[in-house]
Amino acid sequence: MVIGLEVHAQLKTSSKLFSSSPNQFGSEPNENVNFIDSGMPGMLPVLNYGCIEKAIKTGFALDFTINKYSVFERKNYFYPDLPQGYQISQFEFPILTEGFINIDADERQKKIRIERAHLEQDAGKSIHDIDPKYSFIDLNRVGTPLLEIVSYPDLSSADEVVNYMSSLRQILMYIDVCDGNMQEGSLRADVNLSVRKPGEDLGTRCEIKNLNSFKFIRQAIEYEFQRQIEILENGGTIEQNTMLFDTSSGETRAMRSKEFSHDYRYFPDPDLLPVNITQEQIDKIKPTLEELPHEKLERYINEFKIEKNISKIIISEKDNTKVFEKMISETDVSPKVIASWLVGDIFAYVKENNFEVLDLLDRTKLIMDLLKLVSEDVISNKAGKEILPKVLSGEGNPNELVKEMGLEQVSDTSELEKIIDEALVGEDENIAKFQGGSDRVLGYFVGKCLKASKGKGNPKLINKILIEKLQK
Amino acid sequence: MDKKIGVAELYSEYANKAKANLNNSYNYVIDDDENKLFIEQSQQRYASGDNLSLDGIPLGIKDLFCTKGIKTSASSKILSNFIPQYESFVTKQLLNSGSIFIGKNNCDEFAMGSSNETSHFGPVINPWRSKTSPDDDLVPGGSSGGSAAAVAEGSCVASMGTDTGGSIRQPASLCGIVGLKPTFGSCSRWGIVAFASSLDQAGPLTNCVEDAGHILNAINKHDFNDTTSSNHKREDYVSEIHEKMEGKIKIGIPSDYLIDVNQDILNQIENTKKVLSKHEIEFIDVKFTTTDFALSTYYIIAPAEASSNLARYDGIRFGVREDGESLDDIYLNSRTQGFGDEVTRRILIGTYVLSAGYYDAYYRQAQKVRRLIKDDFQRVFNEVDFILTPTTPNEAFKIGDKLDPISMYKNDIYTVPTSLAGLPGISIPSGLSSNGLPLGIQLIGNYFKEKQLLQLAALAEKELAFNE
Numbered sequence: 049m050v051i052g053l054e055v056h057a058q059l060k061t062s063s064k065l066f067s068s069s070p071n072q073f074g075s076e077p078n079e080n081v082n083f084i085d086s087g088m089p090g091m092l093p094v095l096n097y098g099c100i101e102k103a104i105k106t107g108f109a110l111d112f113t114i115n116k117y118s119v120f121e122r123k124n125y126f127y128p129d130l131p132q133g134y135q136i137s138q139f140e141f142p143i144l145t146e147g148f149i150n151i152d153a154d155e156r157q158k159k160i161r162i163e164r165a166h167l168e169q170d171a172g173k174s175i176h177d178i179d180p181k182y183s184f185i186d187l188n189r190v191g192t193p194l195l196e197i198v199s200y201p202d203l204s205s206a207d208e209v210v211n212y213m214s215s216l217r218q219i220l221m222y223i224d225v226c227d228g229n230m231q232e233g234s235l236r237a238d239v240n241l242s243v244r245k246p247g248e249d250l251g252t253r254c255e256i257k258n259l260n261s262f263k264f265i266r267q268a269i270e271y272e273f274q275r276q277i278e279i280l281e282n283g284g285t286i287e288q289n290t291m292l293f294d295t296s297s298g299e300t301r302a303m304r305s306k307e308f309s310h311d312y313r314y315f316p317d318p319d320l321l322p323v324n325i326t327q328e329q330i331d332k333i334k335p336t337l338e339e340l341p342h343e344k345l346e347r348y349i350n351e352f353k354i355e356k357n358i359s360k361i362i363i364s365e366k367d368n369t370k371v372f373e374k375m376i377s378e379t380d381v382s383p384k385v386i387a388s389w390l391v392g393d394i395f396a397y398v399k400e401n402n403f404e405v406l407d408l409l410d411r412t413k414l415i416m417d418l419l420k421l422v423s424e425d426v427i428s429n430k431a432g433k434e435i436l437p438k439v440l441s442g443e444g445n446p447n448e449l450v451k452e453m454g455l456e457q458v459s460d461t462s463e464l465e466k467i468i469d470e471a472l473v474g475e476d477e478n479i480a481k482f483q484g485g486s487d488r489v490l491g492y493f494v495g496k497c498l499k500a501s502k503g504k505g506n507p508k509l510i511n512k513i514l515i516e517k518l519q520k
Numbered sequence: 521m522d523k524k525i526g527v528a529e530l531y532s533e534y535a536n537k538a539k540a541n542l543n544n545s546y547n548y549v550i551d552d553d554e555n556k557l558f559i560e561q562s563q564q565r566y567a568s569g570d571n572l573s574l575d576g577i578p579l580g581i582k583d584l585f586c587t588k589g590i591k592t593s594a595s596s597k598i599l600s601n602f603i604p605q606y607e608s609f610v611t612k613q614l615l616n617s618g619s620i621f622i623g624k625n626n627c628d629e630f631a632m633g634s635s636n637e638t639s640h641f642g643p644v645i646n647p648w649r650s651k652t653s654p655d656d657d658l659v660p661g662g663s664s665g666g667s668a669a670a671v672a673e674g675s676c677v678a679s680m681g682t683d684t685g686g687s688i689r690q691p692a693s694l695c696g697i698v699g700l701k702p703t704f705g706s707c708s709r710w711g712i713v714a715f716a717s718s719l720d721q722a723g724p725l726t727n728c729v730e731d732a733g734h735i736l737n738a739i740n741k742h743d744f745n746d747t748t749s750s751n752h753k754r755e756d757y758v759s760e761i762h763e764k765m766e767g768k769i770k771i772g773i774p775s776d777y778l779i780d781v782n783q784d785i786l787n788q789i790e791n792t793k794k795v796l797s798k799h800e801i802e803f804i805d806v807k808f809t810t811t812d813f814a815l816s817t818y819y820i821i822a823p824a825e826a827s828s829n830l831a832r833y834d835g836i837r838f839g840v841r842e843d844g845e846s847l848d849d850i851y852l853n854s855r856t857q858g859f860g861d862e863v864t865r866r867i868l869i870g871t872y873v874l875s876a877g878y879y880d881a882y883y884r885q886a887q888k889v890r891r892l893i894k895d896d897f898q899r900v901f902n903e904v905d906f907i908l909t910p911t912t913p914n915e916a917f918k919i920g921d922k923l924d925p926i927s928m929y930k931n932d933i934y935t936v937p938t939s940l941a942g943l944p945g946i947s948i949p950s951g952l953s954s955n956g957l958p959l960g961i962q963l964i965g966n967y968f969k970e971k972q973l974l975q976l977a978a979l980a981e982k983e984l985a986f987n988e
Contacts, residue, residue, distance in 0.1 A: 083606055087832040089599065090586045090608060090711040092746050122828050124874070126851055133831020185836075313874035315883060318717035318825050320747050 049273050050210055050250060052201035054238040055216060056194045057226040058170065059102045065169050065193035066093030066136060077186040085190045087131030092319050095120075098192040102225045103143045103167055104333045106195060109223050109340055110162060112147035118323045120167075123312045128185050129150065129172035137168035137196075139314045143323065149219070150342075151211040153322045160212050161200040170194050189233075195225070201240065201250070206269040208261050213237060218341050221366045236260045239269060240287070243276045251276070252286040256293050256300055268293040274302045338390055343367060352376075352383035361391045367405040374409060379416040381423050389419060393433055397440050414439050418446035425506055431455040459506045461513065464497075467505065468513055471496045482518050490514065527562045527576035531555065531620060534578040537675035538622045545644050545660075545669040547583045549623035557918055565618065574738055575618030580670040580679035583624035584631055584712040585611045585722075587791045590621075594713040595639035596629045598858025608711025609746070610680060610722045610739045617738040622676045626666030629860045630830065631687055631715040634931040636665025637919065638862040646695060646916050647673040651956035658916040658957070661691030661931075667725045668695035678726040678735055682712060684719045685818050686911075686935025689947035689962055692725050693911035696949045696958025696986070698977070699725045700732045701935075704942035705750035708743030714829040716822040717748075718940050726842065728987065729948060729978040733758040737968060755971045761978050764799075767974065771796070771963075772806035772904035778933060784953040785910045787981050792908060792950055792961050795983035804904055810896040813889050814937040815929060820873050820886035821940070826863075827870025827960045833858065871937045890940050897941045901966045909934050911947040911960035938964050946977045950988040958986075 064071050067084035084091045107114040119141040122134040132386050140295055144165040150157045170192035171268050175184040197216065205299040217235055227234050237260075242253035256272060259265045271293075276286055289302040290309070316322075339347075348359035362368045372390055376383045394415070398405055408415070417440050422432040435449050443449070450456050472479065473494065482489045490511075497510045525533075538549045562576040586592050586604035590648040594600045607615070615621075628638040636644040636659060644665045646658040660669040664681030669693035671679050681688040683701035692699025700723045707722040714720060724735035737758055742751040775788060793803050835841030835854030842853035860869070873882035900907065913933055922928045938945040944967070963980065967974035981987075 086837055088586075088606070088838070089594070089602070089713045089832070090604075090709070092710050094745055094747055124828050124831060126834060127832065128834075128836050128847065131832060131837060133834060134828055259593070311876045313828070313871065313879075315824060315828070315874050315879070318748075319714075358697070429569075 049269075050201045050244065050253075051202055051240050052253075053199045053203065054240070055197045055199075055213065056170075056236050056238075057197065057216075057220050058229050058234040059099055059193040059195060060224060061096060061098045061102065061193055063096055063098075064191035065096055065099050067191050069191065071192050073229075073234070075188055077184075077188065079188060081187045081190065085131065085187055087133070087167065092132075093136060093317070096193065096324070099167055100143070100325065102193075103165070103195060104325070104330055105223045105337055106165060106197075106220065106225050107144045107147070108226075108334060108337050109219050110147035110149060110165075110197075112144035112162070112165060114325070115141065115143055115145060116325045116327075117141060118143040118166075118325075120317045120320045120323070121314045121438075122317045123168075123314055125310050125312060127174075128183065129174045129187070129190070131172070131187060131190060135169050135171065136317055136320070137314075138166035138232060141322075142166035143325075148425065149212065149215050151208065152350060153154075153205075153208050153211065158202075158208065160202045160208075163198045163200050165195050165197040165397050168194050168196055193456070195516055201242075206266045209239065209265060209269060213262065213265065218364070218366070221483065222341055222344075223338050230260050230262075233260055235445040237265060239265065239272075240277070241269060241272050243273065243280065244396060251280075252288050253288050254286065254291050254300075256291045257303065259293055264293060264295055268300055271298060275300065306458075315513065339430060348383075352387070354384050354387045358387050358391050361395075362387060371405055371408045371412065375412045375416055378412055381416065381419045381515040385423060386416075386419060389415075392434055394440070397437055402440075403440075408440075411440060411442070414445055421446055421450060425457060425459060425508065426450070426468050427455050427457050428503070428507065431457070455504070457504055457506045459509055461507075461509065464501075464505055464509055464513055465517075467500050468497055468510065468517060471500055472517065479518060490518075493518075527566065527620075528559050529950075530576060531559055531578050531622075534674070534676055534708050535622055537673065538580070538670070541550050541670065541673065541675050542623075543641060545626055545666040545673065545675065546580070546623045547553065547593055547595060547626050547639075547666070550590060550621055555620055562618055562620065564963050572616075572618030574614065574734060575676050577619045578622045579614060579619045580622050580625045580667055580676035581611055582627050582664050582667050582679065582681045584627055584682050584713045584715075585680060586713065587611055587621065587624070590656075591624065592721065593624075593640070594630050595627050595641055596833075596859065596863070597640045598835070598854065599713075600640065600840060602839055604711075606711060609708035609741075609743045610712070612711075613739045613741060614680065619738075625664070625679050625681075628663035628665065628680075628687075629863050630713065630826070630895045631663040631682055631684055631720075632826070632862050632866055633662040634686070634690060634802065634928050635659035635917070635919075635922065636662040636669075636691070638662075638860055639666075640826040640860060643919050644669045645919070648694075648696060648916060648957055650916075653918075659694070659919050659921075661694035661916065662689075663687040664699075664725060665691045668692050668697060671695070671697045671725050671727060672684045678724050678731050679736070680722060680739075681725045682715075682720055682722050683728045683935075684715050684721075684822060684983075685939045686932040688723045688725060689911050689945055690932060692947045693949070693960030693962075694958065696960075697725055697727060697733050698729055698946065698948050698981070699723065699960075700736065700946045700970075700974075701939070701944060702736065702740060702970055703750070703944045705748055706738045706944075706968070706970070708741070708746040708749045710743055710745045710749075716825040717829060718825060719818075719822060720737065721939075729946070729974055729981045730758060730761055732946070732977075733974050736974070740970070750968070752968050756805040757971050757974055760971070761974055762785070763975065764983070765972065765975050766978070769799075769801045769906070770804055770904040771801060771908050771976075772804050772900055773908050774806050774808050774811070774900075776808050776811045777909045778898045781910065781913060784915065784959060785913065787948040788910060788959050788961050789908065792980060792984065796980060798983075799979060806900045806904060806907070808896050808900065808937070810889070811937060812986045814893060814940060815887045815906070815933055815937070818932075818940055819869065819885045819929060820882050823870035824873050824883050824886075825870070827867045827874065830859075830863070830867055854881050856986070893937055894941045897937075897943060905965075906973065907964040909962045909964070911935065911962040915953040915955060915957040915959055934962060938962075943967060944970050944973055946973055948977050948981050948984070950980075950984050951986065
């Protein structure tokens with residue numbers, strides 16, 4: 049199986065690629081549409097330089113060659129959700145060429161080469177299921193800036209495609225180029241797939257359009273792969289088709305064949321000048337580039353001494369790292385301890401209660417107060433876990449909660465000694481066992497003391513005093 | 521003759537003439553009521569002495585400029601019901617300068633034509649008549665034919681036109697008036713119904729060169745909303761228009777423009793040379809190497825851009841929709857019935873030259889030749905300051921006379937090279953043909969040399985004394 053991916057990433061900008069309308073999802077139909085977007089006579093596009101900056105950032109993040117000369121061209125075709133009758137895109141001279149990403153593939157790293165990335169306008173949406181007779185058009189999405197990222201056919205399994213896509217998504221989110229929201233269509237993929245026997249030439253490919261979830265990508269690839277193999281094994285040939293993926297049946301079906309493919313009649317848009325970027329402009333953007341996921345991972349492991357698997361969980365989403373880095377900036381509790389609490393009890397709570405990770409941002413101070421109490425042995429680890437949900441749900445601050453719940457650890461040595469002395473009464477046999485070299489009975493004594501303290505005794509201190517007393 | 525006249529009186533004098541020419545040089549004449557407020561405001565400004573540069577001046581506007589709340593049809597059936605909700609940059613500047621719009625001038629459909637015969641609303645009749653066959657209705661030229669006729673017949677003081685391959689200069693020449701096409705990038709294209717984006721340029725059609733300067737002062741401004749709008753420093757195009765030009769002026773006359781030209785046309789060039797030679801102006805014979813290719817280059821590039829620019833007229837969001845059984849039928853019916861023959865022809869040519877397999881042979885090749893044409897002009901401008909040519913190869917012809925497209929296209933043979941190079945050109949009336957019809961000469965300057973070009977044109981105008 050040979051796969052190449054065309055990923056469309058909507059850029060996170062406040063306005064559209066060539067007009068000043070707001071670039072946002074979820075508005076009322078046709079609310080974010082001005083005269084340019086609706087293709088009114090005499091309207092002219094004006095390039096939003098913010099989109100060029102986002103493209104340059106992507107260039108750095110994916111090791112692209114950033115082209116100082118690029119050209120916007122018109123891709124001509126008729127459709128009701130394309131008001132101008134053409135899409136402004138880049139064709140012969142894209143802004144980025146020859147980049148790559150390293151992805152995980154069977155415990156190894158695999159380099160996936162990227163042929164090009166170019167800027168283009170998104171189209172609007174046609175809605176066919178409101179009325180039996182009419183179609184409805186929502187032009188809000190018209191002119192939304194897209195970066196189309198075209199890989200080489202370097203991918204050879206559904207797993208690799210999903211890893212590639214999720215790495216790409218992660219990086220674009222880290223550098224604030226795309227919000228990565230696949231459900232809202234901020235990131236969508238066209239999959240080009242062909243099959244061949246090992247060593248043979250590339251087969252005829254089919255393109256599956258517009259997949260907007262990892263699940264659909266996987267399903268579509270698996271279905272299409274089987275479909276092509278079945279045709280070939282029955283002695284048939286693959287037709288070069290554009291396919292649609294039916295999300296309800298899980299099948300791919302042909303949308304149009306090559307004979308009916310459009311002749312897009314690309315030519316340079318005479319309303320726009322070629323884009324000339326200077327070295328100074330590129331240099332100015334480089335320092336604004338955020339830390340990339342793999343750089344963060346290395347830092348967490350090497351600088352913070354956090355285990356690799358825990359580091360990976362944190363860096364998997366940029367939001368996690370925002371919360372984590374805010375936490376470590378607010379306390380002297382070790383990052384390693386914070387990390388283990390975060391991916392453990394805290395994320396579990398977030399998941400169970402349908403929180404967003406970012407909701408934690410305004411509670412980090414309280415969480416850190418709690419972890420400080422634990423790390424300073426004011427309360428036990430167990431007590432910390434008991435208090436955490438109340439802190440997260442905003443029921444109070446940890447210091448008050450500890451008092452209210454009576455969870456403060458007894459660290460007063462004289463009080464503990466009293467408890468221990470009482471616990472040792474009548475235990476001569478076990479004391480003799482300990483002195484005879486049996487460590488096991490120590491655990492028994494600690495447990496007994498803790499129970500006697502109603503769980504409030506500081507286990508470390510109890511341990512220490514016990515050993516002292518027993519060794520006498 | 522000096523005469524004082526009030527704004528309202530001036531307005532009604534012109535507006536009445538315009539009303540008489542509705543469905544001829546005008547597609548639409550604005551109601552007096554709608555202009556009442558503008559007239560009063562203008563009167564008040566005159567009364568208080570803070571009148572604006574074009575205050576109270578009645579203007580015609582080619583029906584290609586989008587005018588807010590006023591029908592804008594591009595003389596096409598497909599836009600015959602279109603009322604823009606925005607004002608084009610250029611007409612906005614004119615309103616800001618105090619002028620009052622009389623109405624929308626007829627033109628060729630989507631500015632495609634050289635005789636104003638492609639308009640959905642019918643042809644425009646040139647106010648001039650031939651001495652030899654005075655009963656014939658003659659064309660005013662095109663595509664700004666309604667604008668040229670309106671100025672010539674006196675139904676507006678001046679009219680805003682657009683020029684893509686000669687659409688201001690050629691009708692100005694055929695109607696005996698002044699027509700200026702500024703350098704590409706001088707006047708914003710924002711809000712002008714696009715024909716060929718890399719060529720379209722707004723400019724005035726006026727009775728005299730000084731009027732062209734006044735209008736240019738108002739409209740020649742940088743516009744952030746048009747990426748191709750130049751941000752060069754603008755000058756005052758009027759204050760020194762009648763002053764003697766500095767230094768010794770050299771004017772080139774391209775011999776390759778004068779092959780196979782009739783005696784009437786040759787006389788215009790000879791006469792201009794004669795009257796200007798008194799003013800320390802030197803005439804030099806020059807020769808272009810690219811003139812023969814200009815027309816075919818133009819008829820690849822302009823239709824290519826037009827085929828794409830006109831894709832938005834699909835009957836879906838605005839304009840006239842013709843129903844159909846399927847989406848493709850709606851497109852097919854709306855566009856087949858909405859566009860006239862010439863527009864359809866150019867869309868087809870444009871679609872063809874951009875098609876896969878033909879792009880390199882036509883469009884890319886044409887772009888290369890266009891570069892050579894630009895270079896050719898710069899080579900000549902190394903030797904001379906201005907270039908003098910005829911504006912048109914012939915006088916105004918009879919409506920319906922030129923039926924085949926190629927002979928119609930040849931009308932723009934002298935104006936098209938300047939357009940391809942993006943240079944400024946002005947046509948001024950230079951004399952009458954043996955049939956008593958007006959003829960014009962074209963003066964071409966280098967990029968953004970409008971100030972000097974207008975000075976020279978004003979001098980030529982005075983010496984040629986056409987208006988007397």
